[in-house]
Amino acid sequence: METITNKTYDELSVGDSAERKHLVTEQELQLFAVVSGDRNPLHLDEEFAANTPFKGRIAHGMLSGALISAALAMDIPGPGTVYLGQDLSFKRPVHLGDELTIKLTVKEKKERKNIVILDCLITNQDDKAVVTGDATVMAPAESVTIDLPDLPEVTIA
Amino acid sequence: METITNKTYDELSVGDSAERKHLVTEQELQLFAVVSGDRNPLHLDEEFAANTPFKGRIAHGMLSGALISAALAMDIPGPGTVYLGQDLSFKRPVHLGDELTIKLTVKEKKERKNIVILDCLITNQDDKAVVTGDATVMAPAESVTIDLPDLPEVTIA
Numbered sequence: 001m002e003t004i005t006n007k008t009y010d011e012l013s014v015g016d017s018a019e020r021k022h023l024v025t026e027q028e029l030q031l032f033a034v035v036s037g038d039r040n041p042l043h044l045d046e047e048f049a050a051n052t053p054f055k056g057r058i059a060h061g062m063l064s065g066a067l068i069s070a071a072l073a074m075d076i077p078g079p080g081t082v083y084l085g086q087d088l089s090f091k092r093p094v095h096l097g098d099e100l101t102i103k104l105t106v107k108e109k110k111e112r113k114n115i116v117i118l119d120c121l122i123t124n125q126d127d128k129a130v131v132t133g134d135a136t137v138m139a140p141a142e143s144v145t146i147d148l149p150d151l152p153e154v155t156i157a
Numbered sequence: 158m159e160t161i162t163n164k165t166y167d168e169l170s171v172g173d174s175a176e177r178k179h180l181v182t183e184q185e186l187q188l189f190a191v192v193s194g195d196r197n198p199l200h201l202d203e204e205f206a207a208n209t210p211f212k213g214r215i216a217h218g219m220l221s222g223a224l225i226s227a228a229l230a231m232d233i234p235g236p237g238t239v240y241l242g243q244d245l246s247f248k249r250p251v252h253l254g255d256e257l258t259i260k261l262t263v264k265e266k267k268e269r270k271n272i273v274i275l276d277c278l279i280t281n282q283d284d285k286a287v288v289t290g291d292a293t294v295m296a297p298a299e300s301v302t303i304d305l306p307d308l309p310e311v312t313i314a
Contacts, residue, residue: 020194022194028192030308030309030311031188031191031192031311032192032223033308033309034188034308034309034311035185035188035189035192035220035223036223036224036226036227037177037179037224037227037231038223038226038227038230038231039231039305039306039307039308040230040231040236040303041303041304041305041306044306045306048303060223060226060230061226061240061243062219062222062223062225062226062240062243063192065219065222065223065226065243065245066189066192066193066195066217066219066222066223067193067194068219069193069195069217069218069219069222070193070194070195073195073197073217074194074195074196074197079197083218083219083247084246084247085244085245085246085247086218086219086222086243086244086245086247087242087243087244087245088222088242088243088244088245089241089242090240090241090242090243146197146198146205147198148196148198149196149198149201149202150196151187151190151191151196152187152190152191152313152314153313153314154187154188154191154311154312154313154314155311155312155313155314156309156310156311156312157309157310157311157312
């Protein structure tokens with residue numbers, strides 16, 4: 001089984017960072033619509049979206065939020081992180097097929113309650129920022145390694 | 158076909174609000190894991206989650222972000238809204254089976270660029286705030302009514 005290990009508050013230093021890549025797929029736009037309840041045709045209907053200023057389907061803005069939250073939970077600080085807050089600034093649309101890079105960097109360590117602020121940056125394949133923001137978390141106090149459950153297989157009809 | 162109509166910048170007044178309900182389901186935790194890539198067992202593995210301080214599975218924090226984004230896109234201001242920014246404060250965990258109420262209220266209308274700030278509040282079935290925050294959007298300039306595509310049918314194996 002695949003495992004991941006966290007970085008504890010004590011192990012984190014300002015400037016530490018982690019990166020993950022993500023390809024925006026058709027399946028994902030559909031699943032995000034199902035999960036969120038957002039049925040806007042801008043994300044689901046190519047013909048409708050082609051006639052908007054975006055000239056094609058774009059991802060739900062909060063998909064980027066979901067990708068940041070996954071990076072916090074999996075990469076840095078990882079398992080045991082308690083998510084306290086997030087601010088997000090949506091800079092550019094994310095299009096179907098975009099290859100995103102999600103980069104989190106430790107910006108500040110507070111002295112109380114193991115609170116850490118991480119700078120969050122998502123860029124696209126043209127190296128343009130699509131989302132920026134800050135995450136506020138309580139970093140784990142203890143080192144843990146956990147087994148990762150397999151993702152379920154999803155079929156869309 | 159189901160349709161929705163937006164509220165334009167001019168139609169919105171400070172204090173206007175909209176509410177939607179949402180039941181947190183098993184399927185959703187699994188789909189959110191797939192969409193985000195967050196495979197933390199706290200959301201997927203009941204046995205693991207039962208042995209944490211949460212005493213059972215909780216939803217991914219950013220699921221609440223997704224619900225707010227859907228309310229902006231569908232309810233207020235609705236279609237044509239451009240999402241500029243969001244801040245979120247995660248106050249309490251959201252558990253599997255929770256019945257959430259997502260309430261958005263117009264807090265401020267800026268004079269330039271049709272910018273509107275909405276107060277975002279998610280409460281659970283015990284009327285406790287689980288997420289609070291502010292959304293910043295560019296409200297639509299023109300009234301539109303759109304057809305809503307059906308959500309795809311999703312099967313999880």
